[in-house]
Amino acid sequence: MNTATSPASPIVIATRESRLALWQAEHVQARLQRLGHAVELLGMTTKGDQILDRSLSKVGGKGLFVKELEVALEEGRAHIAVHSLKDVPMELPEGFVLACVMEREDPRDAFVSPHYATLADLPRGATVGTSSLRRQVLLQAQRPDLKIAPLRGNLDTRLRKLDEGHYDAIVLAAAGLKRLGLDERIRCAFETEDMLPAAGQGALGIEVRADRTDLIAALAPLVHQPTWLVVAAERAVSRSMGGSCSMPLAAHGVWHGDELHLQAAWGDLDGQLALVQVDDHAKVATLAEAEALGEAVAAQLRASGARTATAGHS
Numbered sequence: 481m482n483t484a485t486s487p488a489s490p491i492v493i494a495t496r497e498s499r500l501a502l503w504q505a506e507h508v509q510a511r512l513q514r515l516g517h518a519v520e521l522l523g524m525t526t527k528g529d530q531i532l533d534r535s536l537s538k539v540g541g542k543g544l545f546v547k548e549l550e551v552a553l554e555e556g557r558a559h560i561a562v563h564s565l566k567d568v569p570m571e572l573p574e575g576f577v578l579a580c581v582m583e584r585e586d587p588r589d590a591f592v593s594p595h596y597a598t599l600a601d602l603p604r605g606a607t608v609g610t611s612s613l614r615r616q617v618l619l620q621a622q623r624p625d626l627k628i629a630p631l632r633g634n635l636d637t638r639l640r641k642l643d644e645g646h647y648d649a650i651v652l653a654a655a656g657l658k659r660l661g662l663d664e665r666i667r668c669a670f671e672t673e674d675m676l677p678a679a680g681q682g683a684l685g686i687e688v689r690a691d692r693t694d695l696i697a698a699l700a701p702l703v704h705q706p707t708w709l710v711v712a713a714e715r716a717v718s719r720s721m722g723g724s725c726s727m728p729l730a731a732h733g734v735w736h737g738d739e740l741h742l743q744a745a746w747g748d749l750d751g752q753l754a755l756v757q758v759d760d761h762a763k764v765a766t767l768a769e770a771e772a773l774g775e776a777v778a779a780q781l782r783a784s785g786a787r788t789a790t791a792g793h794s
């Protein structure tokens with residue numbers, strides 16, 4: 481017996497309380513309200529929000545941002561969780577599904593600096609802030625002279641640390657900055673060939689309990705199928721590589737007509753920098769075809785020397 485979509489019993493969105501998470505939850509709230517649903521937000525702090533002093537890759541990874549939200553869904557205190565897809569583990573826990581992938585915002589990385597307009601303008605040995613191993617390896621491939629320094633915290637915190645002078649530049653997802661109206665902080669967006677984005681970057685996903693078919697139906701109008709197919713392919717690369725954020729891995733797809741072109745990059749930061757880049761394309765119309773393309777690209781990465789998470793890093 482489901483009453484979640486009746487006005488008496490609103491759809492409750494579980495959300496982290498960072499400005500970006502709230503923007504994203506409110507965005508979904510507004511879309512659902514326009515469809516006639518009553519929608520409320522339930523804010524909560526996750527482990528990932530609490531741990532700000534260590535690199536995420538050292539404290540257990542992306543799942544840290546979503547677990548508390550899943551507990552709220554499990555207990556019925558909330559009904560849906562809105563996620564930056566980039567932060568969602570490749571395998572959802574038993575009993576949860578991705579009900580919806582929405583239209584993608586700009587998937588690129590952004591170069592943010594008070595003094596320099598582009599990466600090329602940075603003086604030799606300049607300090608760039610990022611805690612993403614993917615960004616680190618792609619930055620060092622272009623500019624081995626740069627010093628990469630850890631940078632954690634929500635978007636406002638990261639921008640503040642830049643403004644306080646701890647870094648010459650930082651690299652952030654363009655999507656987050658644009659959503660918060662911080663476009664003017666973007667000095668330039670990296671070409672995807674130079675800084676291949678992370679799987680799912682810029683896309684929002686909505687998670688529900690698998691048994692809530694009523695909610696899955698309610699969310700169907702928010703689905704953007706071309707985005708869903710692209711991110712399914714990108715996420716299949718990560719899954720096939722044993723994807724965790726302790727691995728410097730990029731995967732990015734674009735449509736050329738009904739063909740999906742998928743690029744992936746894998747880097748090794750142990751010892752000498754190694755960077756492997758591959759691409760493939762296929763006609764894709766279903767999630768299964770998208771995932772098959774992702775798996776083919778992952779196989780090419782491995783054939784070119786990339787190591788999977790289990791076989792590789794100590």
Ligand SMILES: NCc1[nH]cc(CCC(=O)O)c1CC(=O)O
Nearest residue numbers: 564566652653655656681682683
């Ligand atoms: N890792 C945190 C995170 N998760 C999603 C975004 C940006 C928005 C998005 O990719 O949808 C960010 C910030 C960043 O990487 O700069």
